[in-house]
Amino acid sequence: MSAGILLQVAQTLLAILLAPLLMGWVNQCRAWLQGRSAPPITQPYRSLRKLFHKDAVIAHTASPLFRFAPYMKFACMALAAGIVPTIANDLSFSPAADVIALVGIFALARVFLALAAMDIGTPFGTLGARRDMLVSFLAEPALLMVFFTASLISQSTELPIIVATLAHKAFAIHPSLAFAAVAFWMISVAENARIPVDNPSTHLELTMIHEAMILEYSARHLALIEWAGALKLFTYSALGIALFLPWGIALQGDIAALPLALAAIVAKLAVGGAALSFMEVVSAKVRLFRVPEFLGTAFLLAVLGMLIHFLLEG
Amino acid sequence: MSHLASLDAHVLDLAWAGVLYWLGVGFSALLLQRRHGLLTRLIFPLGALGALFMAGIGVAGLLLPASSMVLPIGLPDLPFHLRLDALSAFFMVLLGGAAFGITVYACGYFRNMAAGPLALLALWYHLFLAGMVTVLLADDAYAFMVAWEVMALSSYFLVTTDHKIPEIRRAGFLYLLIAHIGAVSLLLTFGVLQGGHGDYTFNTMRLSEMTPFWSSAAFLLALFGFGAKAGLVPIHVWLPEAHPAAPSPVSALMSGVMLKTAIYGLLRVTFDLLKMQLGWWGTLALALGLVTALYGVIFAAVQSDMKRLLAWSSIENIGVIIAAFGLTLIFHTDGKGALAALTLTALLYHTLNHAFFKGLLFVGTGSVLHATGERRMGRLGGLIRTMPWTAWLTLIGALAIAGLPPLNGFVSEWLLLQAFLLTPGLTQPYLNMVIPVAAATVALAAALAAYVMVKFYGVIFLGQPRDPALQHAHEASWPERLGMLWLAGACILLGLFPTLVIQWLEPVVLMLTGQRLSGISNWLLLTPVSAERASYAPLIFLAGVTAVVALTYLWVRRVYHGRVRRSEPWDCGYPEQNTRMQDSAEGFGQPIRQIFEVFMRVERETPDPFDRHPHYRGDSRDKLWLLIYQPIADLTAWLSMQAARLQHGRIQWYLIYSFVTLIFLLVFTR
Numbered sequence: 011m012s013a014g015i016l017l018q019v020a021q022t023l024l025a026i027l028l029a030p031l032l033m034g035w036v037n038q039c040r041a042w043l044q045g046r047s048a049p050p051i052t053q054p055y056r057s058l059r060k061l062f063h064k065d066a067v068i069a070h071t072a073s074p075l076f077r078f079a080p081y082m083k084f085a086c087m088a089l090a091a092g093i094v095p096t097i098a099n100d101l102s103f104s105p106a107a108d109v110i111a112l113v114g115i116f117a118l119a120r121v122f123l124a125l126a127a128m129d130i131g132t133p134f135g136t137l138g139a140r141r142d143m144l145v146s147f148l149a150e151p152a153l154l155m156v157f158f159t160a161s162l163i164s165q166s167t168e169l170p171i172i173v174a175t176l177a178h179k180a181f182a183i184h185p186s187l188a189f190a191a192v193a194f195w196m197i198s199v200a201e202n203a204r205i206p207v208d209n210p211s212t213h214l215e216l217t218m219i220h221e222a223m224i225l226e227y228s229a230r231h232l233a234l235i236e237w238a239g240a241l242k243l244f245t246y247s248a249l250g251i252a253l254f255l256p257w258g259i260a261l262q263g264d265i266a267a268l269p270l271a272l273a274a275i276v277a278k279l280a281v282g283g284a285a286l287s288f289m290e291v292v293s294a295k296v297r298l299f300r301v302p303e304f305l306g307t308a309f310l311l312a313v314l315g316m317l318i319h320f321l322l323e324g
Numbered sequence: 325m326s327h328l329a330s331l332d333a334h335v336l337d338l339a340w341a342g343v344l345y346w347l348g349v350g351f352s353a354l355l356l357q358r359r360h361g362l363l364t365r366l367i368f369p370l371g372a373l374g375a376l377f378m379a380g381i382g383v384a385g386l387l388l389p390a391s392s393m394v395l396p397i398g399l400p401d402l403p404f405h406l407r408l409d410a411l412s413a414f415f416m417v418l419l420g421g422a423a424f425g426i427t428v429y430a431c432g433y434f435r436n437m438a439a440g441p442l443a444l445l446a447l448w449y450h451l452f453l454a455g456m457v458t459v460l461l462a463d464d465a466y467a468f469m470v471a472w473e474v475m476a477l478s479s480y481f482l483v484t485t486d487h488k489i490p491e492i493r494r495a496g497f498l499y500l501l502i503a504h505i506g507a508v509s510l511l512l513t514f515g516v517l518q519g520g521h522g523d524y525t526f527n528t529m530r531l532s533e534m535t536p537f538w539s540s541a542a543f544l545l546a547l548f549g550f551g552a553k554a555g556l557v558p559i560h561v562w563l564p565e566a567h568p569a570a571p572s573p574v575s576a577l578m579s580g581v582m583l584k585t586a587i588y589g590l591l592r593v594t595f596d597l598l599k600m601q602l603g604w605w606g607t608l609a610l611a612l613g614l615v616t617a618l619y620g621v622i623f624a625a626v627q628s629d630m631k632r633l634l635a636w637s638s639i640e641n642i643g644v645i646i647a648a649f650g651l652t653l654i655f656h657t658d659g660k661g662a663l664a665a666l667t668l669t670a671l672l673y674h675t676l677n678h679a680f681f682k683g684l685l686f687v688g689t690g691s692v693l694h695a696t697g698e699r700r701m702g703r704l705g706g707l708i709r710t711m712p713w714t715a716w717l718t719l720i721g722a723l724a725i726a727g728l729p730p731l732n733g734f735v736s737e738w739l740l741l742q743a744f745l746l747t748p749g750l751t752q753p754y755l756n757m758v759i760p761v762a763a764a765t766v767a768l769a770a771a772l773a774a775y776v777m778v779k780f781y782g783v784i785f786l787g788q789p790r791d792p793a794l795q796h797a798h799e800a801s802w803p804e805r806l807g808m809l810w811l812a813g814a815c816i817l818l819g820l821f822p823t824l825v826i827q828w829l830e831p832v833v834l835m836l837t838g839q840r841l842s843g844i845s846n847w848l849l850l851t852p853v854s855a856e857r858a859s860y861a862p863l864i865f866l867a868g869v870t871a872v873v874a875l876t877y878l879w880v881r882r883v884y885h886g887r888v889r890r891s892e893p894w895d896c897g898y899p900e901q902n903t904r905m906q907d908s909a910e911g912f913g914q915p916i917r918q919i920f921e922v923f924m925r926v927e928r929e930t931p932d933p934f935d936r937h938p939h940y941r942g943d944s945r946d947k948l949w950l951l952i953y954q955p956i957a958d959l960t961a962w963l964s965m966q967a968a969r970l971q972h973g974r975i976q977w978y979l980i981y982s983f984v985t986l987i988f989l990l991v992f993t994r
Contacts, residue, residue, distance in 0.1 A: 062884045069893040071788055073708045075719075085872035089865070105849055106864035107729070110738050114729040117774055121728060124778045128907075131706060131788030132895035136907035139782060143775045144915040150774075151767035154741070158763060161745055167858040213896060226893055230880050302919055309764070316760040 013265075014102035018092060021101065025091035029244035030054035030237065032283055039287035054240060061233035069130045069226055079126030080227065080234040086119035087241040096248045097271040098260040099170045108167040109157040113150060116201070119238070120146050127223035134215065138222025141298060145207060145219060148305035149200045152193055155312030159190045160253050162319050169252070177256040185322065189315030191254045196308035198246040200301070202239070205290040207301055217295060244279075251278050336391045336408045339381045339416070339461060343454045346374050350450030353443045360439035364431055367446045371453065372427035378457060379420025385413025386831050392463055398470070405525050407463035410831035411596065414672060415460050415588045421814060422580045422679040423453055429687045429807025430573040432800065433694065445485055445571070452478040452577065459585050465514035465524040468589075472510065476503040479582060482574040483566050495565035502562040506552030510589070513545040517597055529597045539598055543605050546593040547612075553586035554642045557616040558948050563639055564623070568631035568699070572690025575631060579638040580683035584675050587645055594653065595836040603657035607758065610650030614762055617643030617769040622923060624776045625916040626944040628909035630689045630701050633780055634682065637725065640769060641678045645671055647766065648740055652837070655743075658750055661839035666852050667743040668833050669826055669841060674736035676825075677818060681724040681733060684811035685780075688718035691800035691808075692784060696793070701780075701909035706789040710797040715785040717808040722781045724815040726774040730862035730869075732818035735825075735850070737770055742858050772916070779912040788903045820862050822850045910942040923947055 034051040041048035068077070092103050093112055107115065124139040161167045163184060164175035176187075200207040203220035212218050213225075224235050252259065258274030260267035296304060353367045390409035397404055408416075430449070434442055455474035462468035480503070484496035518524050519532040534542070548559070555563035567575045594600045620639030627633035648671035655664035689699075691714045698704055708715035724731035744763035750756055789795055800808070818825055824847060834840050841852055851859045880886075895901055917926060924944040931938035970981075 062880070065885075065887045065889050067889045067891050067894075070890050071706070071709075071893065073786070075708065075786070081873045081876055082869075084876055085869045088872045089868050092868070103864070103868065105855065105859045106861040106868065108858050108860060110741055110858075111729055111734075111860050111865070114727070114734050114738075117726070117771075118723075118728045121723065121726060121774055121778055125782055125786060128778075128782035128786040129708075130893050130895075131786070131903060131906050132893045132901060133905040133907075134895055134898075136782070136787065136912070139778065140907055140912050140915065143778050147768075147771040147775045150771040151764060154767040155760075155764055158741075158745060158760070166856055167742070167745065168856065171856055215896070225896060230884060234876070234880075299918065302915075309768075313760060313764050316764075317757065320756045320760060 014100050017098050017100060018102045021096055021098060022088060022092040022103075025096060025244055025248070026088060026237075026241060029091070029240040030058060032244050032247065032279055033240040035280065036243075036283045036287050039284045040290055043287060043291040054236075058233050058237055061228075061236070062230050064229040066229040066231055068228075068231075071130055072226075073129055075122075076126045076129040076226075077231065079122045080231040080238070082122045083119040084234045084238040084241075086115045086122075087238040087245065090115050091241055091245045091248075093169060094245055094248045095170055095173050095252050095259060096275050097268060099173055100261075101170060104168060104170050109161060109169055109172070110154065110167055112169070113154055113157070116153075116242075117146070117150060123223055123235070127226075130226045132226065134222045134225050137215070138219060138225070141219040142223055144298075145200050145301060145305065148302055148309060149197045152305060152309040152312045153197050153201075155309065155316055156190045156194045156197065156253075159186050159312065159315045159319055162316065163187070173252045173256050173259060174261055176253065177259060177261065184319075186315040186319035187254065189311050189318060191250070193308045193312035193315065194250055194253070196304065196311070198250060199286075199289075200305055200308070202243045202246060204286065206293045206296045207304060209295050212295075217298075219298075247279055247282050248275070251275065251282065335381060335384050335388060336393050336406060336461075339378070339385075339408055339457070340393075340395070340406060342374055342378050342381060343457050343461075345377075346371065346450045346454040346457070349374065350447045350454070353446035353450070357440055357443040360442065363439060363442050363446060364435050368427055368431040368434070371446075371450055372424050372431070374450075375420045375423035375427055375453070377420070379417050379424065381408075382413045382416030382418075382420055385416060386410055386828065398466065402464075402466050402524075404467040405463035405527075406461045406467070407526070408461060410835045411588070411591060412460040414676075414829065414832045415584060416457065418584060418676050418679050419453075419456055419460070419581050422683045422811070423577060425680075425807045425810035425814070426573050426576045426580070426683050426687060427807075428810060429576075429690070429804050432803030432805075432807070433571070433573050433687070433690055435801065436694075441485070445482065448478045448481045449574070449577075452482060452574075452582075456581060456585055460588060463526045465518070465526070465529075469507070469511060469514070472507060475582065475585065476500070476507065479570075479574070479578060483570045483578075485571055485574070486569070492569040495562075495569040499562045499566035502552050502559060506549045506559070509545050509549035509552065513542050513549055513593065516542040516545065517593070526592075526597055530599075534598070536602060539600065540602060540605065542598055543594060543600060543602070546590060546598075547605075547609065550586040550590040550593075551612070551646075553589075554583050554646070555616075555620075555639045556612055556642065556646060557619045557639070558952055560616065560620070560639050561946065561949055561953055564632050564635040564946075567635040567638065568629060572631070572686055572693060575634075576683040576686035576690075579635065579686055580679040583638060583642055584679060587642075587649070587671075587675055590646075590649060591836065594649075595656070600653060601657055603654050603752070606650045606653030606657065607755070608650070609653060610647050610758075610762060613643045613645070613647030613650055614765045614769075615643070616640070617647060618765055618772075619643070619923065621769050621772040621776060622916060622920045623944070623946065625772060625779065626910075626913040626924065628701055628913075628942075629699050630692070630704075630780065630784060631686070631699055633701075633776065634685050634689065637773065637776060638678075638682055640773060641674070641682070641725075644737075644740070644766065644769065645674055645678070647762065648674065648743075651740075651743060651762075654750070654755060656837055658752070660750070661837055662841070662853075663743060663746055664837040665833045665839040665841050666739065666746070668837055669829055669852070670736050670739035670743055672829050672832060673732075673739060673818075673822075673825065677724070677732040677736050677815070680811050680814040680818065681721045684721035684808060684815065685718060685725065687804070687808055687811070688714055688721060689784075691804055692797075694800070695797040696791075698791070701783045703791050704784045704789075704794065705787045705791075705903065705906065706785070706794060707797060708785045710795065711785075711799045713805050714800050714808070717805070717812045718785065719781060720812040720815055722777040724819065726777040727770045728774070729860075730819050730866045732815050735819060735822045735860075735862070737766075738860055739852060740766060742852055745858075746853070775916065779909065783907065783909050783912060787906045790903050790906065790908075820866065821847075822860075822862065823847045826850070826852075908940075910940070913944075917942075917944055925950060
């Protein structure tokens with residue numbers, strides 16, 4: 011039990027500390043692919059440090075909710091990172107929240123940030139909140155359907171058990187998981203505000219979604235939000251890896267496998283991050299009202315995956 | 325043990341005494357017509373005590389075996405039969421618990437009302453409460469229908485409290501009409517259920533055997549009758565009209581509690597009286613429930629009146645409950661007792677949750693209405709600064725109804741989704757195809773509910789006041805705050821201690837399905853089936869969130885600093901900003917309207933770009949009204965017009981009518 015707690019704390023801290031590195035890697039790859047000279051991979055850490063040192067500038071009209079929301083978002087993402095098995099499967103916090111609760115954690119963070127965006131009362135803030143809720147109400151059920159497919163296969167909604175079950179099986183046996191994996195990729199892109207749904211580096215009012223919500227934040231609050239964003243990307247990537255490519259993860263009680271698991275996850279994240287930046291470079295951002303079609307496709311794919319499970323594998 | 329047994333005999337007497345007490349409180353309000361102070365400071369607090377007492381009776385009723393009694397009131401040969409079993413006791417706790425908070429709130433809410441109408445309102449209010457409890461206690465069709473009518477009529481008078489406004493009279497009429505169509509259907513249900521014995525006690529109905537045809541007929545009639553009360557699509561049209569029309573505590577009571585009497589009735593008839601064995605009707609209820617849930621939440625998203633938004637959200641929640649009911653029925657008839665127990669637990673849990681969070685949200689809008697005199701969300705905004713108590717307490721309700729952990733809405737949703745995941749293994753293969761789609765619909769409705777609540781809360785309480793007068797909005801009075809605190813506290817506790825609640829629900833689940841949930845063993849960890857299958861621990865979750873928030877806060881302060889500078893909002897450097905540039909309620913609902921436009925008839929007036937005083941109006945109406953109700957109304961009007969031809973207004977004609985009728989009757993009776 012105590013080893014489990016130690017492993018839990020270590021893994022969560024590792025996720026929190028490494029998350030900006032993944033973000034830096036994605037940005038670096040993207041810059042290379044676009045033919046720009048790339049910022050160093052540690053650039054996100056430098057930005058965070060700079061932001062933490064600055065004075066926070068807050069609008070006169072901000073309520074306590076506005077100042078509380080970044081902490082809430084950060085806490086939710088830290089918990090989410092704690093639940094998802096990255097290097098080890100034996101996590102003592104995981105019984106507290108299964109995959110449905112994981113979706114709930116993401117929703118909690120999102121609702122708080124959307125409310126905070128509406129708090130100042132600027133047109134961009136409310137616009138961002140509305141668009142972000144639009145994206146999420148389509149993405150959230152699709153994500154649940156992906157999880158449902160995985161949990162129908164493993165007869166459980168507990169992530170460690172899903173991962174352990176899937177790690178012992180070959181990919182080809184489950185066509186439903188292929189559908190689920192495509193849907194999951196699309197959802198991750200949308201939820202992490204990446205191209206083609208949202209562009210993290212734009213501030214154009216016609217296109218921005220997530221950035222519009224956090225326009226009024228500065229300094230430490232912005233730093234926490236950015237960090238939480240990096241953590242979210244990390245968590246989603248780790249989740250995708252755990253569900254669809256779980257090989258190499260250290261299963262219950264297998265301490266000796268930890269170094270190998272760490273190497274495996276780093277390699278998988280590096281490949282995944284490069285793939286994400288490649289997809290971003292080759293695709294264009296879609297119009298806002300094409301986003302429901304994009305996510306509707308993801309939702310349908312996920313439901314199809316579940317139906318296929320019932321039809322072919324049930 | 326003998327002590328318990330003696331209490332057992334008296335608990336039903338006490339419940340009936342509570343009903344009489346409420347009637348007494350209601351009628352004594354009439355005597356105090358001129359004493360305004362006493363009405364708010366005495367009558368409503370006394371009513372609230374009654375509610376607490378009822379909740380206590382309910383708790384006792386859950387622990388004790390069922391007891392029944394016969395009251396020699398009513399017609400000579402038809403005494404009232406009363407019975408308190410686990411099912412009625414559970415709904416009594418729901419009623420008492422929610423009504424206590426709402427009635428405490430009402431002590432403050434009605435302080436500015438004139439004494440005369442207030443006395444009348446207090447009478448109807450307590451009659452309404454007494455009627456609802458009697459519905460729960462009734463053990464024969466006669467008592468049930470009498471109580472059902474008392475409930476319907478008293479709530480009609482409550483809805484039409486502001487009867488001078490034509491829309492409210494119209495809403496009241498629609499409510500009365502559909503309530504009575506539903507009541508006729510219930511009357512027929514009981515007619516079928518008594519099976520030709522001529523004995524209308526529930527005990528006889530329990531024992532009688534039915535052919536599949538007649539039990540189907542009884543079930544469908546009951547689904548229609550109780551569905552009309554609960555707001556099941558397509559018989560939901562009265563709900564978004566009537567609930568917002570009533571004063572806010574009454575809306576809270578109607579949405580939070582009255583709708584649940586319909587759920588009670590449905591459970592009572594299906595599982596207790598009918599002992600339903602026909603699973604395919606479960607599929608019908610599941611489908612209707614899912615349609616209702618989705619339809620309700622889509623329309624909630626496009627509303628611009630805050631109380632109407634909540635009314636549509638009630639339709640959504642009722643849909644989820646009816647879907648759970650359908651699933652329970654499917655499992656129950658398929659011989660999957662443990663799964664039926666799980667689904668029924670989710671159903672009861674959600675019913676209980678909805679009473680508290682919807683009550684809280686409705687009374688919250690009541691305080692906003694009092695402080696600002698405005699129901700249109702597009703004229704509100706920024707109230708978190710002037711009304712912090714109302715705003716923060718309402719936030720709890722909004723997060724709970726959006727199904728966010730660790731509050732109570734999440735628990736019931738989680739249980740229901742678990743039930744969907746356990747379906748493989750049903751004997752009918754077509755169900756295995758239906759269930760994933762059903763689960764997807766529930767998930768979609770839940771995600772949309774979060775959208776609706778962000779809109780509701782953000783537009784009313786956050787942002788900047790859209791009207792300068794809102795700067796002077798006053799905070800809710802102390803009784804109002806206490807009432808809201810009670811309801812919000814219930815939302816939190818029901819969210820944090822699910823295992824205790826589920827253990828406490830066990831007698832009801834055992835009574836209706838004959839099974840109990842197997843996995844509950846640890847009070848900290850909610851494991852409905854087994855720990856390997858699924859688990860959820862809200863307390864640990866809350867501790868985790870709190871710990872990380874606190875640690876992050878301290879760490880940022882310690883390592884860096886806590887300096888804050890206040891300035892104007894930045895807003896991308898846009899120079900001219902005013903409060904009208906924030907999203908209005910219509911604006912926030914616009915994406916939903918665009919996506920789901922097929923269900924609505926949208927009317928829009930968009931202003932000219934050169935208009936100096938632009939005015940925008942958008943209205944999204946229910947298409948079902950046009951498709952179903954408008955033709956019926958037109959037909960009725962046409963038939964009336966035809967009948968009106970007989971009415972000439974000339975006395976000769978009327979004398980001829982009487983004469984012909986007389987001759988006809990003489991010929992006929994001879």
